[in-house]
Amino acid sequence: MIELQELEKRYADSYAVHTLSLTFPEGQLTALLGPSGCGKTTTLRMINRLTEPTGGRVLLGGQDTRELRPETLRRGIGYVIQQIGLFPHLNVAQNVATVPDLLGRSRQDTARRVDELLELVGLDPAVYRRKKPAELSGGQAQRVGFARALAADPPVLLMDEPFGALDPLARDALQEAFRDIQRRLNKTVVMVTHDIDEALRLGDQVALMNAGRLEQFGTPDDLIHRPASDFVRQFLGEDATLRQLAGRPVADFMTPEPAPPGPATRPTVADTLNARSALSVMLREGTDQLTVTHAGRPVGRVGWADLQAAGLRGGTAGTTGVQPAGPPTPAERLAAPDSA
Numbered sequence: 132m133i134e135l136q137e138l139e140k141r142y143a144d145s146y147a148v149h150t151l152s153l154t155f156p157e158g159q160l161t162a163l164l165g166p167s168g169c170g171k172t173t174t175l176r177m178i179n180r181l182t183e184p185t186g187g188r189v190l191l192g193g194q195d196t197r198e199l200r201p202e203t204l205r206r207g208i209g210y211v212i213q214q215i216g217l218f219p220h221l222n223v224a225q226n227v228a229t230v231p232d233l234l235g236r237s238r239q240d241t242a243r244r245v246d247e248l249l250e251l252v253g254l255d256p257a258v259y260r261r262k263k264p265a266e267l268s269g270g271q272a273q274r275v276g277f278a279r280a281l282a283a284d285p286p287v288l289l290m291d292e293p294f295g296a297l298d299p300l301a302r303d304a305l306q307e308a309f310r311d312i313q314r315r316l317n318k319t320v321v322m323v324t325h326d327i328d329e330a331l332r333l334g335d336q337v338a339l340m341n342a343g344r345l346e347q348f349g350t351p352d353d354l355i356h357r358p359a360s361d362f363v364r365q366f367l368g369e370d371a372t373l374r375q376l377a378g379r380p381v382a383d384f385m386t387p388e389p390a391p392p393g394p395a396t397r398p399t400v401a402d403t404l405n406a407r408s409a410l411s412v413m414l415r416e417g418t419d420q421l422t423v424t425h426a427g428r429p430v431g432r433v434g435w436a437d438l439q440a441a442g443l444r445g446g447t448a449g450t451t452g453v454q455p456a457g458p459p460t461p462a463e464r465l466a467a468p469d470s471a
């Protein structure tokens with residue numbers, strides 16, 4: 132869908148991006164990940180020509196983007212940045228309506244579209260339509276930014292650290308909302324982030340860059356279990372598997388099981404709890420089996436081996452240092468960050 136062919140950006144005698152070739156698959160979210168200064172933002176901005184390449188080309192739906200006028204190109208691509216930059220003098224509805232207005236849609240269509248989009252991003256139109264940006268929290272403003280980026284229903288969405296300026300709670304909530312939206316709308320999304328957790332959690336694919344070049348392109352699972360280089364291994368760190376488990380609900384690893392008769396004998400966790408926290412509970416409670424509940428009722432069980440098999444597929448316990456009957460080190464590491 133979006134294809135980069137030997138794309139390059141040179142500044143004086145240094146390359147911000149060097150002969151970068153990669154294809155962002157249609158309908159999927161690709162996280163552009165890498166250390167500061169590796170060329171993520173430059174790559175993203177070359178897709179919508181906010182930055183002009185010094186070499187190579189970008190194909191969008193097979194068409195060379197140099198053949199399009201930059202404004203036409205940008206109108207067809209949603210763009211979300213860290214501080215969304217809403218127009219302060221316009222209310223929420225007017226901000227979201229900017230692009231449909233530009234495209235000459237009727238007033239009625241636009242009003243309906245604005246309400247749909249506000250609902251989609253989790254803002255009640257009746258409450259938020261007429262508010263000014265100054266009356267919104269950071270998370271709400273960013274939601275409006277998403278709505279605005281989606282207003283023209285672009286097939287492609289570029290996002291540069293879209294959750295970066297939010298506090299952890301607002302960030303989690305908006306990431307969840309966005310994941311849900313992405314599942315429903317199937318946009319082709321390229322998201323720049325330096326946050327490994329975010330990339331592994333939201334990315335269908337991850338493109339890991341280093342010094343202007345691509346180190347590896349693959350699924351989160353590929354990067355964790357089949358790192359293409361020492362750089363990839365070191366960048367993800369030894370906690371990579373735990374990070375991946377943190378992004379998945381325990382329901383994904385559960386074996387369905389009818390509620391056993393009699394009093395509960397195993398510790399219970401809700402099916403929405405993330406798998407990393409479920410591991411923490413096992414360590415804390417000294418058990419390798421948990422009962423999983425849905426709306427308070429037992430629906431299945433999950434064992435250490437299930438999480439280990441899923442989390443460490445293609446690897447070994449040594450990858451993370453997690454051991455079932457284990458010494459205290461992993462327990463400390465697991466329990467510390469987010470004991471459920």
Ligand SMILES: Nc1ncnc2c1ncn2[C@@H]1O[C@H](COP(=O)(O)OP(=O)(O)OP(=O)(O)O)[C@@H](O)[C@H]1O
Pocket residue numbers: 142146147165166167168169170171172173174325
């Ligand atoms: N206008 C410019 N002039 C000169 N050098 C630039 C310019 N813009 C970017 N660079 C350089 O290009 C390299 C890549 O920058 P870029 O902003 O793409 O990195 P990044 O991976 O997005 O970094 P970060 O995560 O810190 O935002 C950096 O070394 C940067 O200093």
